[in-house]
Amino acid sequence: GCQQANCSETLKEGMGLTPEGRRESRVCTVRVPINIALVKYWGKRDQTQNIPLNDSLSLTINSLHARTTLRVNYEIGTDSVKINGKSQTVTGSRYQRVFEEVRRWERKRKAGEVAEHPVSIQFEITSETNFPVSAGLASSAAGFAAIAECLQKIFGFTDSQKSQLARLGSGSAIRSIFGGLVRWRRGTQPNYEDSIAEQSFPSTHWPSLRALILVVDEGRKEYSSTDGMQRTVETSTLLERRIECCDVNIDKICAAFSNRDFSAMADMIMRDSNNFHAVCMDTSPPLMYLNDVSRTIIRLVHVYNEKNGSTVIAYTFDAGPNATLYLEEDTVQDFLDFATKQLRFAESAQTEVEEILGHKLDESVNN
Numbered sequence: 001g002c003q004q005a006n007c008s009e010t011l012k013e014g015m016g017l018t019p020e021g022r023r024e025s026r027v028c029t030v031r032v033p034i035n036i037a038l039v040k041y042w043g044k045r046d047q048t049q050n051i052p053l054n055d056s057l058s059l060t061i062n063s064l065h066a067r068t069t070l071r072v073n074y075e076i077g078t079d080s081v082k083i084n085g086k087s088q089t090v091t092g093s094r095y096q097r098v099f100e101e102v103r104r105w106e107r108k109r110k111a112g113e114v115a116e117h118p119v120s121i122q123f124e125i126t127s128e129t130n131f132p133v134s135a136g137l138a139s140s141a142a143g144f145a146a147i148a149e150c151l152q153k154i155f156g157f158t159d160s161q162k163s164q165l166a167r168l169g170s171g172s173a174i175r176s177i178f179g180g181l182v183r184w185r186r187g188t189q190p191n192y193e194d195s196i197a198e199q200s201f202p203s204t205h206w207p208s209l210r211a212l213i214l215v216v217d218e219g220r221k222e223y224s225s226t227d228g229m230q231r232t233v234e235t236s237t238l239l240e241r242r243i244e245c246c247d248v249n250i251d252k253i254c255a256a257f258s259n260r261d262f263s264a265m266a267d268m269i270m271r272d273s274n275n276f277h278a279v280c281m282d283t284s285p286p287l288m289y290l291n292d293v294s295r296t297i298i299r300l301v302h303v304y305n306e307k308n309g310s311t312v313i314a315y316t317f318d319a320g321p322n323a324t325l326y327l328e329e330d331t332v333q334d335f336l337d338f339a340t341k342q343l344r345f346a347e348s349a350q351t352e353v354e355e356i357l358g359h360k361l362d363e364s365v366n367n
């Protein structure tokens, strides 16, 4: 069931044979949240399996989620994927990669049995997100974790298989399987079976923690993470140094999280974000994900912390200009008042911050 998983199941149909002897379709719906990395995953040692060069660490943000329905039909037909009402290209996509893996596993499983019917499986996915997709807001993480969750329920896959499917869709999706503070280990086994995520702390360990997401630009990002990180692996000399530091930084953040030491954690979060974007700039040609508004936000956060006399807010940026800010509940309103006033006068701000979303981290979906 859904016990450990960070999902909620709302619908499930039984399976049987239709009067014509065909297997009945099966449907499953889950809701899976996004996660935002505190120590970023950037660079792969296996591109087809999405196996990372470094461990990464994230916080799952329960109130931003994908609600995904998967229907499996046991017949020959074209797979389809619809996100927020828009049909997606399946041929040659990551969806297809996931579907083909499931078909392969099912063929292998059936090989030993005397199959009454050949393994013809058709997949139909519809997904709705309550946040903008493709704006560097980790939509693929929530989406592929949801698909993997549905596939596990329908086909009875193991947790390890579920992780593999989520990772195959998008590396960062493997972390959305869990809530709270989650670590994805790069793994050392040649078959990659230990490249899996684990929960370091549940969100209940720190109930006053909040995430603020500043949507600077809702548009599609300039270079996808997949292409960007590959270019970094091929051209950046700083990446190697970054990778050496990730484990130590993760340990420091985990220790700070354990002690609810916000300023120690915040310092490491901002350092990792800046280190990650430095590596992006060290890529040739450079990956420039931050824009003027992003940089204004960085300055604002440091000014605010300085004014406060201690670090009470941290920023982090993924492969795009949108900011995720981490802070404690009692800082939210004061910072928002400060930021709204300052951003209005920021000369460098070409675009307004379009939307500010405040999110509780402990709004658990199902447990």
Ligand code: DP6
Binding pocket: 036, 037, 039, 040, 041, 042, 050, 056, 140, 169, 170, 171, 172, 173, 225, 226, 227, 318, 319
């Ligand atoms: C900057 O998981 O989107 O958000 O495995 O190629 O699908 P693929 O990459 P993806 O990369 C996420 C990069 C990041 C950092 C992170 O989430 O750890």
